[in-house]
Amino acid sequence: MERGYGDHGDFYAEFEAFVAGAAGRLLQLAALLTAEPPADAVAARRLLSAALARTYADWRRLRGDDPYAVTRAELCTAFARTAWRHHRGRGGVLAALSPQERLVLVLRVYEGVAEEQVAALLGVPPDRVRALHHRAATALRAHRAAA
């Protein structure tokens, strides 16, 4: 696939290399958010594909920004917008948590993003992030103890 995307073919190779390296982890992240089983992560795949499309469209404007962090932010805000669709989850490890708890837990623990940055990304105060994190961790422990 050299050309075929009009005049945007010049950075396709860079984009493809980025996707090859990051897609696995990003898809795992998306599947944790949507609480889907790994074998059937349909919504996660759709979320990731849309986030990657936006990253591709913004590729020239990224400059020094890390495309991984940009795609992750796209993915998380898109998930937060459509969280009501994923309220119940479909059987992943985090299905017992609410979408917002999943989002905070995954960003804080799985991705290691600082509390202030999570707060800025989700547009909520840092205290709220701390509370959600705490509640998510407690709920997850209780759920695992019961299981």
Next chain:
Amino acid sequence: MTASADRREEEIRRLLESRPHPAVPADLAVGAAAHGSRLLRRRRTVRRLAWLLLLAAAAAFAVWAALTQPWHTPPAGVAPPLEGW
């Protein structure tokens, strides 16, 4: 943060990491790039339309201003009082 909280955090991290990864579809990059260039094209069209609209508005304003010349004071509609005859 206490040591036990750290340990619990570590436990959650291990739980999240330990899951089998979902398979990445082979055409992910190609599909995302196609979708992305559609987005780019749409943005460019919108920007071009916005510029066209702005230019058209500026031209219309210029024509209207040249025709009506709103900077001239309009002729007084009231005649001065007629006195002294």
